[in-house]
Amino acid sequence: MKIGVIADDFTGATDIAGFLVAGGLTTVQMIGVPEADAVVEAEAVVISLKSRSNPAAEAVADSLAALDWLRARGCGQVFQKYCSTFDSTAQGNIGPVADALLAALDAPITVICPALPVNGRSVYLGHLFVGQDLLQDSGMRDHPITPMRDSSLIRLMQGQAKGRCGLVPVAVVEQGAEAVRARIEALRAEGCAYAVLDAISDAHLDVLGEAVRDMALVTGGSGLAAGIARAISGGARAEALAQAAAEAGAPLQGPGVVISGSCSVMTNRQVAAYRAAAPTRDVEVEHCLADAEAYGAELADWVLAQPQDGLAPLLTATASPERLRGIQAAHGSAASEAVERVFAVVAHRLAEAGVTRFIVAGGETSGSVTQALAVTGFAIGPQIAPGVPWVRAVNRPLSLALKSGNFGAESFFFDCQPGVQSKGDGA
Ligand SMILES: Nc1ncnc2c1ncn2[C@@H]1O[C@H](COP(=O)(O)OP(=O)(O)O)[C@@H](O)[C@H]1O
Numbered sequence: 154m155k156i157g158v159i160a161d162d163f164t165g166a167t168d169i170a171g172f173l174v175a176g177g178l179t180t181v182q183m184i185g186v187p188e189a190d191a192v193v194e195a196e197a198v199v200i201s202l203k204s205r206s207n208p209a210a211e212a213v214a215d216s217l218a219a220l221d222w223l224r225a226r227g228c229g230q231v232f233q234k235y236c237s238t239f240d241s242t243a244q245g246n247i248g249p250v251a252d253a254l255l256a257a258l259d260a261p262i263t264v265i266c267p268a269l270p271v272n273g274r275s276v277y278l279g280h281l282f283v284g285q286d287l288l289q290d291s292g293m294r295d296h297p298i299t300p301m302r303d304s305s306l307i308r309l310m311q312g313q314a315k316g317r318c319g320l321v322p323v324a325v326v327e328q329g330a331e332a333v334r335a336r337i338e339a340l341r342a343e344g345c346a347y348a349v350l351d352a353i354s355d356a357h358l359d360v361l362g363e364a365v366r367d368m369a370l371v372t373g374g375s376g377l378a379a380g381i382a383r384a385i386s387g388g389a390r391a392e393a394l395a396q397a398a399a400e401a402g403a404p405l406q407g408p409g410v411v412i413s414g415s416c417s418v419m420t421n422r423q424v425a426a427y428r429a430a431a432p433t434r435d436v437e438v439e440h441c442l443a444d445a446e447a448y449g450a451e452l453a454d455w456v457l458a459q460p461q462d463g464l465a466p467l468l469t470a471t472a473s474p475e476r477l478r479g480i481q482a483a484h485g486s487a488a489s490e491a492v493e494r495v496f497a498v499v500a501h502r503l504a505e506a507g508v509t510r511f512i513v514a515g516g517e518t519s520g521s522v523t524q525a526l527a528v529t530g531f532a533i534g535p536q537i538a539p540g541v542p543w544v545r546a547v548n549r550p551l552s553l554a555l556k557s558g559n560f561g562a563e564s565f566f567f568d569c570q571p572g573v574q575s576k577g578d579g580a
């Protein structure tokens with residue numbers, strides 16, 4: 154195995170798995186740390202954890218268990234995958250996990266690179282941008298669980314991790330892989346354990362991928378993974394792998410459902426566009442808090458009662474920032490947990506009733522749904538949008554599209570169902 158990825162949520166894991174395939178590496182995604190005797194044949198293995206919002210000690214323990222599994226298989230490089238918007242709670246666990254992985258691997262330094270230019274995430278002089286906005290001015294400042302109010306990766310990392318953090322600025326990246334390696338080595342000599350990598354284009358990611366392909370530990374988003382995969386594969390088999398993915402992971406036929414638990418700016422737009430065309434039911438937080446089991450059963454029955462021949466029905470808890478603020482003032486974090494519990498009940502019941510396609514918006518939401526479906530791993534399929542491939546469960550006939558909150562175009566839920574007519578189309 155060339156690369157072993159430890160991903161802190163499920164959409165993040167499918168995101169990086171899709172980019173590794175696109176970069177030319179055979180890739181398998183596993184749900185949780187696999188059994189010790191699990192046999193997995195691939196150049197890259199992605200272990201999906203649900204640790205992003207967990208206390209640091211738990212995230213560290215889960216990540217070290219994943220590391221043990223990967224190392225037992227002779228994994229060449231370990232990749233700590235976190236969000237391209239560096240999602241972390243106030244007590245942030247990205248730093249503690251990186252500290253623990255560095256120590257366990259006995260590595261002197263690693264890199265911090267959340268850049269994903271194809272989806273508008275760029276790092277310039279150590280500051281993370283989302284589109285034209287600094288992270289702290291983007292929709293991420295209102296995230297229900299991990300609001301991001303600082304854009305300086307150096308400050309964020311030094312706030313969370315034990316090690317000092319330096320910068321490889323874009324001017325060095327522009328000089329090529331050798332200059333990047335020299336700068337990282339200089340930072341190590343100065344006593345830094347972390348080097349933030351600037352990147353504002355795919356060309357920068359190719360330079361960085363070449364520069365860090367032999368490091369024991371790297372950390373970041375799927376952009377860096379794509380750069381490393383291209384550096385390793387030389388891009389030679391990318392087309393053949395894309396073809397294989399299209400065959401192995403293409404969505405199954407059968408009834409589908411859309412489950413939206415993300416409150417991101419883009420998901421709000423996607424839900425607004427889709428609800429105008431497809432059967433839609435709003436998920437009420439008060440009912441989630443009152444009785445998740447009974448309410449989940451009611452919502453599942455509603456989905457099953459919708460026509461099967463049009464656009465898949467939508468269940469949505471997606472809220473605007475203003476509504477979310479009101480809900481959180483009234484119920485705190487219990488609200489988000491209750492919504493996740495209800496979606497887990499819904500997903501379990503729908504799969505038992507024969508639903509085969511689950512289109513899910515939101516990382517935590519995708520984690521709850523996937524765990525409720527008792528999936529052990531995924532074959533990676535074709536990309537619906539950058540960072541969102543179809544994936545097919547290896548142990549059950551189920552197809553999933555796990556969409557990160559901010560990914561996909563406004564038409565994303567339609568893009569998952571090409572050729573299906575909406576209720577107003579006279580179908
Ligand atoms: N109306 C709501 N009120 C409170 N919490 C909500 C509501 N809708 C969704 N949530 C919660 O917000 C969180 C969204 O996180 P996530 O699913 O990771 O989305 P994203 O990918 O946008 O980060 C989930 O825990 C979800 O249960």
Ligand SMILES: O=C(O)[C@@H](O)C(=O)COP(=O)(O)O
Binds near residue numbers: 164165168235240517
């Ligand atoms: O890197 C990214 O942006 C995504 O892969 C990701 O981590 C998704 O997280 P959510 O936005 O919470 O779905």
